[in-house]
Amino acid sequence: MLIARTISEINSYRPRQQKYIIALVPTMGAIHQGHISLIERARKECDRVIVSIFVNPLQFSPTEDLAEYPRQLETDCELCEKLGVDLVFAPTPEVMGIAGDTSIQPLTTTVIPPVSMTSGLCGKYRPGHFQGVATIVTKLFNIIRPDRAYFGQKDAQQLAIIRRLVSDLNIPVKIVGCPIIRESSGLALSSRNQYLTAEEKEQGVNIYSSLKQAAIAFYQGEKLASKLTGIVKDNLTTVSEIETQYIELVDPKTLEPLENVESTGLLAVAVYLGNTRLIDNIILRQPIVAIDGPAGAGKSTVTRRVAEQLGLLYLDTGAMYRAVTWLVTNSNIDVNDEEKIADLVKGVKIDLIPSESSDLPVEVYVNGQEVTKPIRTPEVTANVSTIAAQSAVREELVTIQQSYGKKGGIIAEGRDIGTNVFPDAELKIFLTASPSERARRRLLDLQNQGYQNIDLGELEREIVERDAKDSTRAIDPLKKAHDAIEIMTDNLTIEAVINKIVQLYQRSFFI
Numbered sequence: 212m213l214i215a216r217t218i219s220e221i222n223s224y225r226p227r228q229q230k231y232i233i234a235l236v237p238t239m240g241a242i243h244q245g246h247i248s249l250i251e252r253a254r255k256e257c258d259r260v261i262v263s264i265f266v267n268p269l270q271f272s273p274t275e276d277l278a279e280y281p282r283q284l285e286t287d288c289e290l291c292e293k294l295g296v297d298l299v300f301a302p303t304p305e306v307m308g309i310a311g312d313t314s315i316q317p318l319t320t321t322v323i324p325p326v327s328m329t330s331g332l333c334g335k336y337r338p339g340h341f342q343g344v345a346t347i348v349t350k351l352f353n354i355i356r357p358d359r360a361y362f363g364q365k366d367a368q369q370l371a372i373i374r375r376l377v378s379d380l381n382i383p384v385k386i387v388g389c390p391i392i393r394e395s396s397g398l399a400l401s402s403r404n405q406y407l408t409a410e411e412k413e414q415g416v417n418i419y420s421s422l423k424q425a426a427i428a429f430y431q432g433e434k435l436a437s438k439l440t441g442i443v444k445d446n447l448t449t450v451s452e453i454e455t456q457y458i459e460l461v462d463p464k465t466l467e468p469l470e471n472v473e474s475t476g477l478l479a480v481a482v483y484l485g486n487t488r489l490i491d492n493i494i495l496r497q498p499i500v501a502i503d504g505p506a507g508a509g510k511s512t513v514t515r516r517v518a519e520q521l522g523l524l525y526l527d528t529g530a531m532y533r534a535v536t537w538l539v540t541n542s543n544i545d546v547n548d549e550e551k552i553a554d555l556v557k558g559v560k561i562d563l564i565p566s567e568s569s570d571l572p573v574e575v576y577v578n579g580q581e582v583t584k585p586i587r588t589p590e591v592t593a594n595v596s597t598i599a600a601q602s603a604v605r606e607e608l609v610t611i612q613q614s615y616g617k618k619g620g621i622i623a624e625g626r627d628i629g630t631n632v633f634p635d636a637e638l639k640i641f642l643t644a645s646p647s648e649r650a651r652r653r654l655l656d657l658q659n660q661g662y663q664n665i666d667l668g669e670l671e672r673e674i675v676e677r678d679a680k681d682s683t684r685a686i687d688p689l690k691k692a693h694d695a696i697e698i699m700t701d702n703l704t705i706e707a708v709i710n711k712i713v714q715l716y717q718r719s720f721f722i
């Protein structure tokens with residue numbers, strides 16, 4: 212792993228990486244599990260991972276803890292090395308061109324985000340903070356020129372401002388927002404947690420549980436912001452040591468205050484526990500249910516039926532890969548010509564329209580043309596796994612799937628839905644069955660289709676082989692999310708599995 216301290220070191224490193232996808236994970240050091248999750252995600256999705264470690268004076272006000280902010284460069288670098296980081300950029304304030312007393316004068320050209328995005332939430336209590344963040348992040352983007360940059364949803368206001376910044380200033384970087392990482396108690400991880408006593412940590416658990424109480428009310432139909440913030444307030448006041456700074460409900464993208472949550476809302480709080488300021492938030496939206504599991508576990512039937520019972524949109528990701536496969540074969544492009552396919556798939560428009568009955572597949576449109584039937588031909592079936600293994604295709608489709616997910620209210624099945632497509636899904640299920648059971652079901656299936664003399668042992672061997680292939684493939688392997696609930700379906704009927712999922716959903720959101 213390289214450690215760069217100067218811009219010229221970056222300038223000699225960067226051009227050598229021209230053909231790679233470069234990730235930047237900007238940090239102020241004191242790397243904890245939250246940062247680690249960003250680095251791991253970047254490692255998985257990109258060829259080169261750069262972590263910047265810079266305690267940015269521009270984002271601290273004179274009364275804030277700049278001097279006391281934890282600095283542990285050596286430990287951080289060791290951790291980065293273990294995580295497979297390629298380069299740590301650890302400049303001094305001089306290198307970043309902002310040495311001196313930042314409280315006296317602006318030391319550099321300043322990036323000022325729209326006032327509407329900085330006047331509420333933390334911005335109200337930390338004047339100048341987001342200008343400091345926006346300025347340093349712009350500088351980091353210009354110095355490193357990453358293809359992607361990873362930020363945590365924990366700092367939701369920062370994330371929304373940075374998304375707006377790159378859009379407004381046409382900075383060619385994709386911003387990837389990553390879910391909040393919590394202790395098992397629910398306390399969101401933060402560098403500042405190290406200032407908390409054991410007792411304060413226990414009291415801090417109340418922050419997330421208060422947000423969750425409001426989320427439950429939202430799932431039960433409460434849309435009024437004043438009611439939802441009131442629930443958080445009432446719950447927070449049950450712990451007298453917590454001093455609330457703000458509780459706000461805003462649009463997650465524009466950060467404008469909401470009176471009602473029509474589709475999505477960002478419910479955010481800042482509190483003091485002793486001298487430590489803690490922030491946390493939750494996105495209110497209709498839930499997303501992610502169902503993953505090995506081939507042959509009955510995912511698609513179960514998902515379709517659960518969607519119907521719960522009134523969720525069935526996001527048929529398999530149909531999306533079929534739609535692209537149809538597009539490729541229909542455009543007379545060789546299914547192995549990854550370059551041409553990458554061009555073809557860029558900006559592809561895929562629409563799924565729910566069918567009227569769960570017995571019928573969703574209607575599928577690709578670039579405006581209906582392809583519901585043509586995507587089920589043997590030609591498409593034979594080629595879909597080749598197309599679905601291509602990274603350009605997966606990337607484009609995951610982006611489309613995630614845009615469906617923005618409003619929530621969907622259920623999707625696959626192999627990496629809960630780990631990759633919707634890592635922040637409210638309910639994650641891992642549906643599985645033993646290889647022998649899946650072989651038995653496949654045998655029945657084939658016999659029903661009129662096939663005879665099938666060797667059950669051979670079927671089981673094929674299934675074991677496919678499992679191994681699916682869980683070790685380089686791109687988006689089959690993986691059980693750490694927070695998924697496993698359902699082993701060996702001794703369960705389809706009805707029993709469906710009931711179990713419906714109950715889990717109702718228990719999570721409506722009781």
Ligand code: PAF
Pocket residue numbers: 237238239265267270344347348366369
């Ligand atoms: O989130 C942080 O740690 C900082 O605000 C950032 C993005 C590294 C900018 O200094």
